[in-house]
Amino acid sequence: MDFAFDEDQEALRDTVRKFLEARSPESEVRRLMDTVEGYDPAVWAQMANELGLQSLALPEAYGGQGYTFVELGIVLEEMGRVLLCAPFFSTVVLAANAILHAGTDEEKAALLPGIASGETIAALAFTEPSGRWDADGITMVASGSGDSFTLDGTKTFVIDGHIADLLVVAARTQGTGGAEGVSLFTVQGDAEGLTRTPLATMDQTRKQARVDFAGVAAKPLGTVGNGWDALSKTLDQAAVGLSNEMVGGAQKVLDMSVEYAKVRVQFGRPIGSFQAIKHKCADMLLEVESAKSAAYYSAWAAAEDSDELPVVASLAKAYCSDAYFHAAAENIQIHGGIGFTWEHPAHLYFKRAKSSEVLLGDATYHRELLAQRIGL
């Protein structure tokens, strides 16, 4: 039994942290969050060409480096720590894994190398206006047969949907319900009949779009009518990835709180000497460390493609969502008035914590999913 990162993994973390500290400081986050696109193409290219982050966990056969979810988790944690503004989660975690699980060898060979090289930005168009994260939430109908399908309807809350070169779309065949009949399709970002509307998001560091389909031609990804297992696995892996990302942000707000509690003096003492503040920080540490344990374990389960994945994915998403939001909220309280200002970064983390909590289903949703998955 060994529950620690090895030297190479720690070295990867160091490299990514140094890169992100240089290229995604708070000033850059604030600059990019004010743009509609929400990322810096030069940094995105550097991530691909100099660090190989987009290709890291993709199979070598498709232009990747063949590392696992444990390494990907480390990268995501570091990105969460600095609130990196980039279409990484949408492209590499959501879309790439959907293609990997649903696609045929030919489809993977056609689509994945572009993602690995950083040339393709991709998004998973899954949720609809109902805001549901389960199979029943997919109501968009795909009509057609063979290789020729058209899509009509609306997808929304699509992460980075407005800038994606490639959309992976979840739809269903006429007359089906639940997991049955769910299919995945690919659509080019500039396809005819596609209307993409950027949404103004409360969390400005992660962009979302509404995507309207009016008779859009779509290519099937894998076998039509047979997509739910691939999508479900993708969502579980994404829950794992997001949990790791959240852990990075949660640790950062804890660091901010502790640092401030040591230097902020009131009543002639650093506020961290008062138990009211000290105990808040202690509880945050407990929750952040526990969130790490859950996130890291789930990353290992994803890397091993373990049978435990569905259970630990929901477990990690439920715990990390609550832990991050709580830590981000306490961080504002500990900072007092300054923590409520636009100028201070506390609100950026608070908002990212909230959007991450909601993304892929909140803690309540995942606890119910977990209950089903452990047979309650």
Next chain:
Amino acid sequence: MDFRDTPAEAEFRAEIRAWLDEHLVGKFAALGGRGGPADETGWETRVEWERILGKDRWIGLGWPEEYGGRAADLSQQVIFDEEYAKAGAPARISFFGEGLFAPTLIAFGTPEQKQRFLPKIQSVDELWCQGYSEPNAGSDLANVQTRAVLDGDEWVVNGQKVWTTLAHRAQWCFLIARTDPESKGSKGLSYLLVPMDQPGVEVRPLRQMTGSAEFNEVFFDDARTAKSLVVGEVNDGWKVAMATLGFERGTAFLSQQLGFQRELADLIEVARANGSIDEPRIRQELADSYVGVMIMKYNGMRMLTNLVKRGVIGPESSIGKLYWSNWHRTLGERAMHVLGPEGQIIDAGFDGDYELNEIQRSFMFSRSETIYAGASEIQRNIIGERVLGLPREPR
């Protein structure tokens, strides 16, 4: 990162399983893991069982071989605890001796002391209790007022201890007493070993809110012990006492986790049986408890990895105590939600002397767990000051 056994670990696990298969039968198996350090269910059978364990050196398996141990490393100890809990073997009665005192003695004792006491712990001929808390030394443990003075070759001990689990069963007590009469606080204390069977020691049971009396008050009135029975230096017992607390807060919860998992599984069965499992609130609560108990395991595995790599239990072990005690207390509250009005009724009726069932007892007893072994508030101080480096409260 790898959670699978190494070949050597797998072999050790198989050895334990085979031993348990052979020995854990009949009345021992029938106990079904019930009891605890402060729950005397099936006491005589558990003593008998534990002697069988000791004879084959499963007690003290981490001790050096010269004192009868197996010199098992931490991973092996955890594997043993896992298999032991999975098999539903009886709850251990030697917790204070084997779990707290022995590691302290191995770290700080003289070779003579180790030779004298460790074999008797292993053979279950001597049980231990812990004399720390006093009426005016609870969270402020350094305010210990029990005094010990030298009279020739013997220490003479006077004072009162409280919340002393198993004092009525134990042959020995490890305690902290003030040996420098001019001292205050954590200075001037010594870690003494005192025999319980003597005229100067009186044990009075302390009935708790559970209706039973697992804890005791212990009065020392000119009690005596040999001059040589001090662990560590005279007047320097605080660090020895703190090391014991480190063991109490650190390693204990690893073996507890599986018991908690079992308790949750039992509660889920109750919820299934009474139909409350279909209520959204109950589903949320049970799922959340499941999340909590699994994270307890993951936290334990991370802590263990740190321990193996760095070789010490750090202050981060306080996270474990704070975590499990709160988890268990919450489970007790949720168990009452599952039971509904039925949970309010004592099955034994008026004749049972307030005899609670297992779920009711756990609901009540868990209130003590966020208090003993360093209250949650003390744990938060330790985490805040030693892990996060926040400034101390002015004292």
